[in-house]
Amino acid sequence: MRSAWLRDALCSGLLVSLLAAGGSADASGLQVAPTTLNLKASQNADGLWLSNTGDSVVHAQVRVFHWTQDAQGDRLTASRGLVISPPMLQLAVGERQLVRVIRMGAPPNGGSAVEDAYRLAIDELPVDAQGKPGLQFVLHYSLPVFIQPAGATAAPAQLEWSLLRDGDHVMLRVTNHGGSHAQLAGLSYIDTMGRRTDITPGLLGYVLPDATMRWMLKPSAAVFAAGGILEAMVNGEKAAQNLSLVDRSH
Known part of the structure; x- marks a missing residue:
């Protein structure tokens, strides 16, 4: 997925170019x-x-x-x-x-x-x-x-979350049914035994209105196998979703 542009300046939106050789x-x-x-x-x-x-x-x-x-x-x-x-x-x-x-x-x-x-x-x-x-x-x-659109304020982000299994890997799929963007950051997963796994300490990315975004997560499928709660900061506010793994074909 082409996500190099999907970073704001505070998190990682900078590229470093090496323009000369040397030791400094x-x-x-x-x-x-x-x-x-x-x-x-x-x-x-x-x-x-x-x-x-x-x-x-x-x-x-x-x-x-x-x-x-x-x-x-x-x-x-x-x-x-x-x-x-x-x-x-x-x-x-x-x-x-x-x-x-x-x-x-x-x-x-x-x-x-x-x-x-x-x-x-x-x-x-x-x-x-x-x-x-x-x-x-x-x-x-x-x-x-x-x-912002003219007239009434755009409807807030309305997110639909899914965890999709792909072998030993897990993809997070988020669809935004609202009229405003969603900024996702600080993701972690708490399984049914209370074990917490940090997924993304900083910015994950954005989901624009009427769009679906997908991110391959670093933790293995075993972390999510028993089900649990996905916690995230959405536009700066804490949100929690009960999520279990489903097959990627769904």
Whole structure:
């Protein structure tokens, strides 16, 4: 499953590129805040701050992708539904700059409208190290942006959970029947004997409205064999589901 993009900046949304050979490393200072944007239907724009906490100049660019999910996982399509100003910038040491995120079209509307979703790809651009040996780390952030529909507030996430056995492996399947996204984090499983197994201490991912996502879990099927309770943080609130294994063909 293509889940590399499905991480927000605080959890793991950065990629490290090794740009030179040697025995040392230069750490980047590019920081982004906030790590999620939620635009109400009445909002045409919002903003985020890019800052340089390192010891050298940072060059960065921001790109926009429309974000959907299908049977293959996350789909990111280059989009002009949002405009970034400025899309490219240079930050001196200690400098920060506001980047505007502007919605170009109308928000989702209609009686069955649900929240729309985008991803902002924020990339640090490599710079000339001027012959300095070592490794230069450059960062990639992938930030979610959610657009609320016009009219009534989108219905909250309504999740259907399943644990599917595939030999000795287990897949978690989550379907969102609601009108808003669900952010899943901090998963653990407590079996009928009271034994707790931590599955994902941090962010697992998102399930967008009207979408189904699947994740292969690290614990073996034996952990889930007797049935039990799956605990998770859903949009920052604790949730619990009684779940037992079913055959993947179901």
